[in-house]
Amino acid sequence: MDDGERVEWSELPKELLPTIGKNLDTRIDIVRFRSVCNTWRSSIPLFHTYSPRFPLIFPSPYPAPIPIRTPAYLCQSTVYRLQRLNPSSTSSNKSWLIKVEQDSNSGGKFRLFDPISNRRTRYPNKTLNLFDFRVVELTKAYTLRYQVRVGLSTSTNEIEQVLSVSDISIFGVNKVVMFPNSPWTNVNASAAFVIFNDGKLGFAKSGDEELILVDRNSFDYDDIIVYKGQFYVINSLGIVSWIDHSSLKLVQFLPPLCGLGSQKHLVESCGALYVVDRYLDRERRRVENDAFYMGGEDCAESIGFKVYRFDEEWGRWELKESLGDRAFVLGNGCCFSVMAKELSGYKRNCIYFTDQYETRVFSLEDNSVGYLSYFEDSYPSWPLPNLL
Template structure:
């Protein structure tokens, strides 16, 4: 084939299209695939006919008499990296992060969250719209939360919009982390399962449709974080012991040597195919009230330092990393992930972005000089636009 010869993707053999389409792992890629032409669109079904419609009813982690028990809902959000293909200035040529949640119970209504603090954000710039044909959209990761839903007042209106607006939700207090697997668009909801870390480090498990949350480990209640790494669940406790969870038997198998980190809180992060632990040092012990971590107040714990460890699979040991290179780690309240800092407006390489328990504004810790600062929020780094249907 000559170098100058062009290949029309729409002319690929039809028998290859279903195989290509079913190997796409993100919803945005499936949307792109189905947008090529009518032949490509008809070669694979829409993912909504397969994947779960969130929020999903989920067992509450707290026991209560059945008549008084409030149902919990498992909610999914997606973190995207967006970049304009036609920037109006050099500074706007960089990408930014957005966190989007779509609620199927409200007619597909979108909600926008801050990727670090997980707090709801609004759209203060009324005259801007986002055209996906003018933007490069990359899905970075998914995040999950448990919430209670309630209706404000006793609405008897038959108007669908008024009914939707009268429903509110609130995060379930004391739930520290939720992960779900598999989370592929092609996964049937009945084939998915979730692990929950709640209270002061208890580890729970439930499948879709279960009425009760199963306590995985009845002897240890000090788990800090859980992650899906290479298709498996891994959990870390406050002592730095990482264990693999056998999905079928729910047994924990110590997978790695203990980290022996002296920090107060451990975070699991996957970056470029490798497993990292971020050890967070606090100025005091995390306070526990009513069997759940205290989330605010003048005496809540503050971060005073971080150390990063990478697992060396060849030698089977943890290595202290002095630098993250060109990457940065984001320690969100419901998920942790890695980004290429130079691609994002407002982000710096070799840094960790996080919030403490009583803070709204995201902070930044530099591994280069061990200094603290704040992430600069601006229209360029965090534009707020009314969102079209991304999914």
């Protein structure tokens, strides 16, 4: 083939298409692949033929004194980066982040959330045309909910019956992770870990009736992550352990982190594992009851953060004074890293988080905590007119 000769993607040999298609791991990439032409569309099945269909019935971490609140459901949301393909002269060419969840209670419609605060939001127009945007999947987040009927529906209409059911997040569940979860993985091969009651670690597979408590001798786990295809968990002392999900044994993977903060978060950034150590203005209160604990919110506020990166070559934690051009997001349900200059409202070398339902930002440049209003033009999301 001459150097100047070009071959259309649609003219690739048919026998290569299934191999290419089944190496795609995200919903949006599979949709794009199947949109090329009829040949490509028929070369691989729809992703939901194999992949888990959310929400999934999942064992609750708590006893259920109220039968109507069982079973629990494992729900999935996805954080996307959106960028206009043809921005107008008055609009920015930068991207926005949005968290999307398919709502089973409204006939499969999508619900939109702010990726930091998890506050429900909506697109300014009635529809979001993906042909107008470049869409990149960043990460997935999971949550556990009960489905509660909010009223008595005597209608025989299925839609009206579905709309009479409301989702309620299970109080005390701090983090849920699931793996593997790709379009080509059967749901029965997936496993999920849950951190609840501010420190207990539970495990279940799809179809299990009860949550298994992992490591009954320790109830102080802060965060869990899937890193390079494996589960890793960190406790309040800064010990990171690898979890063998077949035996449910924890193996200390890294040397203990000598951080003195009150709460620790695991973040993957550019292929490296980081720990974000959060400092609070008072001792953190641990919830010792169940999902129906009504003791109010923990009033401790974040006053600072320290960031550590694991140096694989030397086998030690390295204190990072700067995140460079990146920013970390400690969201409800997932933590992730972004390139700040690509996103509207985000600043480099900063950590975005929530305290008392408020969105805040910590700058590693001067160790300051700032407050962000959801209605400010500089808010790091896409509420109101940003995408119009």
